[in-house]
Amino acid sequence: MERDVDDWDGDAFGEPASDAAQTSVHIRTNSRRGHTNPLDRSYPPVNSVLRALHVLKVVNTKAIATVNSIHAETAIPRPTVVRMLETLMHEGYIVRDNMCGGYRVTGKVAELSAGYSGISRVIEVARPLAIGLTRQIKWPIGLGEIDGDEIEIRYWTGTISPVVHTNTVLGKRPDLLKSAMGRVYMAFCPEQERERQIRVLRKRLGSELDQVAESEFRHMLDRIRRSGFATRDPKTEPTRMTTFGVPILDGASVAAVMSVSFFTSSVPLNSVRETVLDPLIETRLNIEHALAFISTRPHLDTSLQREYDVNL
Amino acid sequence: MERDVDDWDGDAFGEPASDAAQTSVHIRTNSRRGHTNPLDRSYPPVNSVLRALHVLKVVNTKAIATVNSIHAETAIPRPTVVRMLETLMHEGYIVRDNMCGGYRVTGKVAELSAGYSGISRVIEVARPLAIGLTRQIKWPIGLGEIDGDEIEIRYWTGTISPVVHTNTVLGKRPDLLKSAMGRVYMAFCPEQERERQIRVLRKRLGSELDQVAESEFRHMLDRIRRSGFATRDPKTEPTRMTTFGVPILDGASVAAVMSVSFFTSSVPLNSVRETVLDPLIETRLNIEHALAFISTRPHLDTSLQREYDVNL
DNA sequence: AGCCTCGTTTCACTGGATGAAATTGCTCTC
DNA sequence: GAGAGCAATTTCATCCAGTGAAACGAGGCT
Numbered sequence: 001m002e003r004d005v006d007d008w009d010g011d012a013f014g015e016p017a018s019d020a021a022q023t024s025v026h027i028r029t030n031s032r033r034g035h036t037n038p039l040d041r042s043y044p045p046v047n048s049v050l051r052a053l054h055v056l057k058v059v060n061t062k063a064i065a066t067v068n069s070i071h072a073e074t075a076i077p078r079p080t081v082v083r084m085l086e087t088l089m090h091e092g093y094i095v096r097d098n099m100c101g102g103y104r105v106t107g108k109v110a111e112l113s114a115g116y117s118g119i120s121r122v123i124e125v126a127r128p129l130a131i132g133l134t135r136q137i138k139w140p141i142g143l144g145e146i147d148g149d150e151i152e153i154r155y156w157t158g159t160i161s162p163v164v165h166t167n168t169v170l171g172k173r174p175d176l177l178k179s180a181m182g183r184v185y186m187a188f189c190p191e192q193e194r195e196r197q198i199r200v201l202r203k204r205l206g207s208e209l210d211q212v213a214e215s216e217f218r219h220m221l222d223r224i225r226r227s228g229f230a231t232r233d234p235k236t237e238p239t240r241m242t243t244f245g246v247p248i249l250d251g252a253s254v255a256a257v258m259s260v261s262f263f264t265s266s267v268p269l270n271s272v273r274e275t276v277l278d279p280l281i282e283t284r285l286n287i288e289h290a291l292a293f294i295s296t297r298p299h300l301d302t303s304l305q306r307e308y309d310v311n312l
Numbered sequence: 313m314e315r316d317v318d319d320w321d322g323d324a325f326g327e328p329a330s331d332a333a334q335t336s337v338h339i340r341t342n343s344r345r346g347h348t349n350p351l352d353r354s355y356p357p358v359n360s361v362l363r364a365l366h367v368l369k370v371v372n373t374k375a376i377a378t379v380n381s382i383h384a385e386t387a388i389p390r391p392t393v394v395r396m397l398e399t400l401m402h403e404g405y406i407v408r409d410n411m412c413g414g415y416r417v418t419g420k421v422a423e424l425s426a427g428y429s430g431i432s433r434v435i436e437v438a439r440p441l442a443i444g445l446t447r448q449i450k451w452p453i454g455l456g457e458i459d460g461d462e463i464e465i466r467y468w469t470g471t472i473s474p475v476v477h478t479n480t481v482l483g484k485r486p487d488l489l490k491s492a493m494g495r496v497y498m499a500f501c502p503e504q505e506r507e508r509q510i511r512v513l514r515k516r517l518g519s520e521l522d523q524v525a526e527s528e529f530r531h532m533l534d535r536i537r538r539s540g541f542a543t544r545d546p547k548t549e550p551t552r553m554t555t556f557g558v559p560i561l562d563g564a565s566v567a568a569v570m571s572v573s574f575f576t577s578s579v580p581l582n583s584v585r586e587t588v589l590d591p592l593i594e595t596r597l598n599i600e601h602a603l604a605f606i607s608t609r610p611h612l613d614t615s616l617q618r619e620y621d622v623n624l
Numbered sequence: 625a626g627c628c629t630c631g632t633t634t635c636a637c638t639g640g641a642t643g644a645a646a647t648t649g650c651t652c653t654c
Numbered sequence: 655g656a657g658a659g660c661a662a663t664t665t666c667a668t669c670c671a672g673t674g675a676a677a678c679g680a681g682g683c684t
Contacts, residue, residue, distance in 0.1 A: 029408055036410045043395045045402040052361040053403050060427030063466050067631060077674050083355045090357040091365055096341050098348045100467050101482040104432045109425035115372030120416045154375055155412050170413040340631060354632060380661055389643050
């Protein structure tokens, strides 16, 4: 489809249109400047795919669905409804069952939504807040998650930060000992997980992590828990920058970790707390509130909905 | 595709092939005899739909997916991968985000699997057990769920019962006062729900449910809770048959209700317990165990999986 | 038995889906 | 900074996959 900046209302996504978007410059998926336009497309949608998804959605809203009831609700011709159903049956997401008198979804549909329970959900919630914070303080925000014995950085607002000219940090894997994200994860993760990770560190580092070093590390973690944030070891690269990290907690688990980096020389020491750290902590709290909200709101559960006594 | 009975291994579904299936007779979705063959198809699967589902499944398995990583895992050509991704973006299930360096699923994917949480899940678990019971005792088994102020029958093995020649009971809506399913629901549902349903009954029946009748009803529910099963009021149709109902509990909630019906005159009174009721109760316990098992088993959660310390 | 509804099957039609090739943009190394 | 390599996107000729009206058959209801 032809790209038209007027089709995109920046305010609809809680963020003003960037210069790049306003001038209809297409931002690629791996672009390091600007941000992708949610309405950008290279192709028209594939019609049969739209239909199959529509049929699947409708079958999910009914206990038992029939060809006729799906046709009535979707306006798709009956032979096409049958074709879509049989394609979904082929993949195991739906079964046809005359003992039910229709079609129903199977447990296998879980694989079509399982990915949302992880970092995708945190990013979806955190994204507008992180973008807002970068617009406010200029410095880039990162989001990462534990992956084995390292943190993997999954999100970074550096593409819209006016002070960022460096390469990306997406995909980078900061360690658990010296990085801000790693340290804050170790401080706030469940104790059993922390002990397990420390055993892994002992095994990997050998004499580099002797009893004295380990004791110092544990005391550092205590201080981080009390203060609520971690700092990257200043002897590690990039040495001209400071990085703070805070946890994103979802209940008792560390759903993600968040960081901010800035040139040490460009922020007066006595105002770091006010201009960088406190806004970071406030954004963390907002993200956690939003996560808690979507965890407790009523989910789409048709049986619950139908049991309500409707008083008109 | 051409139907070939040899392609279907009845044992794979825990049930022997019926005569109808063995002779390749096609059983329709609304057929009242025999059972549908899971491998029966009128059309070949739609290729673009298969690809889109495959792409969606793969994106769900990754935190952040790229065109190249999806191509590597699916063997789908890159332009086609982009086409499928953009179709899924069109429906809101996936977003492209250069701040993540790739594509990720959104919370909207929940609507592709939400339907499984209800009666579909109970039927999926209960189906082989109910079929086994009908094969054992000959009589048809029904499964229903509460829908507003009535039970809706969602499943019935009458299509394979050798003693059933009547019309179907699928879609029938037995009431909460006199039917076996309704009474057992009222006995075992949470107290708040029971009181709400009784208020609805008072409103609807007026003087037909005076204080004496209501008190008798409550005492009956007490007896049903103690005995573990309900019986249909013998004065209601079909009068020549007896129906027993038991609850299917999932935790504290009544996930479904299950019933068996038989000709009263064809089962000696002194052997009803042994030949009909006890097998029904045993099947109920097996279904509940299976439901509990799938509720607690580890779900597909990629972040949890990746955190395990792999000791090779 | 007759009529209506639902589910399935047929098959002529055509434009939508395809993917190799080209192009463009990004990453990494020296 | 330059250049090679890789990733993402775009182009467009091709053709058969997806379509759905019509027909058919099975099931429901009176």
